Amino acid sequence: MSAYWLGLTVGRFMLRCFLRSLGSVRTISLSLVLTLLLAVLMAGLHYWLVQQTSLPSAGSAG
Numbered sequence: 001m002s003a004y005w006l007g008l009t010v011g012r013f014m015l016r017c018f019l020r021s022l023g024s025v026r027t028i029s030l031s032l033v034l035t036l037l038l039a040v041l042m043a044g045l046h047y048w049l050v051q052q053t054s055l056p057s058a059g060s061a062g
Helices: 002-022 027-061
Strands: none
Touching: 002 027
8 A cells, every 4th residue: 555655646746847847827737637647547556456465365365
């Protein structure tokens, strides 16, 4: 779970730096799109990590 929060924090920091470098009026819609994309990627990463951690325990139990 700590890897998830670390990725989320790093993603937010990179997103903030990216938006600061753009500095245009369109960053509002762009930030919304990038935030949604980041949320989907983090959800996918979290799901993958849960699958990776649950498979060995299921294999050893069986």
